[in-house]
Amino acid sequence: MSESETTAEQAAREQELTDRVIASFDHTRNPRLRYLLQTLVRYAHAYVREVRLTEEEWNAWIGFLTDVGRITTDWRQEFVLLSDVLGVSMQTIAVNNEAYNDATEATVLGPFFVNDAPFVELGDDIGGGAPGEPCWVEGSVRDTSGNPIPNARIEVWEADDEGLYDIQHDDGRVYGRAHLFSDVNGEYHFWALSPTPYPIPDDGPVGKLLDAVDRTPYRAPHLHFMVTADGYRTLVTHIFVRGDEHLATDSVFGVRDSLIKEFASHPGGDPTPDGRDLGDATWRDVRFDIVLAPRDFRTA
Ligand code: BEZ
Ligand code: FE
Numbered sequence: 001m002s003e004s005e006t007t008a009e010q011a012a013r014e015q016e017l018t019d020r021v022i023a024s025f026d027h028t029r030n031p032r033l034r035y036l037l038q039t040l041v042r043y044a045h046a047y048v049r050e051v052r053l054t055e056e057e058w059n060a061w062i063g064f065l066t067d068v069g070r071i072t073t074d075w076r077q078e079f080v081l082l083s084d085v086l087g088v089s090m091q092t093i094a095v096n097n098e099a100y101n102d103a104t105e106a107t108v109l110g111p112f113f114v115n116d117a118p119f120v121e122l123g124d125d126i127g128g129g130a131p132g133e134p135c136w137v138e139g140s141v142r143d144t145s146g147n148p149i150p151n152a153r154i155e156v157w158e159a160d161d162e163g164l165y166d167i168q169h170d171d172g173r174v175y176g177r178a179h180l181f182s183d184v185n186g187e188y189h190f191w192a193l194s195p196t197p198y199p200i201p202d203d204g205p206v207g208k209l210l211d212a213v214d215r216t217p218y219r220a221p222h223l224h225f226m227v228t229a230d231g232y233r234t235l236v237t238h239i240f241v242r243g244d245e246h247l248a249t250d251s252v253f254g255v256r257d258s259l260i261k262e263f264a265s266h267p268g269g270d271p272t273p274d275g276r277d278l279g280d281a282t283w284r285d286v287r288f289d290i291v292l293a294p295r296d297f298r299t300a
Helices: 008-023 031-051 055-071 078-085 088-096 205-212
Strands: 134-143 153-157 177-181 187-193 222-228 235-241 264-266 283-287 290-292
Touching: 008 031, 055 078, 055 205, 078 088, 078 205, 134 222, 153 187, 177 187, 222 290
Parallel strands: 134 283, 134 290
Antiparallel strands: 134 187, 153 177, 153 222, 222 235, 264 283
């Protein structure tokens, strides 16, 4: 039975309950908390009523959320993963990173960022010995008027060529991550690895959910950035590889057209931008010009 097929009397009974629950929060001292809870109840009740949720289905949801909680640890945040695959993380990012002129778009942070990644000088290799194809990354950090932003802190992190981040190896290795600073002209460059596709952790309830709905757990290959500079909105983003087959099906909806970049392939022996000798190894290069929004542009 659909919601529209219920009798007027039944609909009134259901609405009366929703109204009563919403009213139970009327005296919440914090107005924002009151608004968050009353709106949550309104949507949750609307969902139950619209889909005519059976008690069996309600139990299945509770069992699923219980499993999400059971697998969650300090290192494994299955609730965030659930938010990611439902697109809730990206929607929250969209709401909180309103487009401002041509400022670079934000995307998900993901679970593999680590504070205090090693410092590297401009031109160094953030790979730190991780296996993978070398990739030269260069670009600039500017404001929305085109002025260079010197000394911006640029955090970068990425998976190795097996699709694993260092912290997934359980042996304390540190590779594929670093921080560096833009120079006086706002320019930066470093060596990294060409990004590879990898699945989000899919051995838990979220993985089962994706399997049940025939969705891939794979993320489109990417290189993570977090860019901070005084007076500017912190940018958390990635760049993606143009032409990659996973772009349209990224499991966490993180891809934005403006973040898809050309990772040009070079045969072994091609001279590298900084004269590094890579022998016969193939390599790539990519340019990513970053534009930061002012921190408080809404109040400016
Ligand atoms: C990642 O990019 O590393 C990631 C993002 C969201 C969920 C899982 C992984
Ligand atoms: Fe990632």
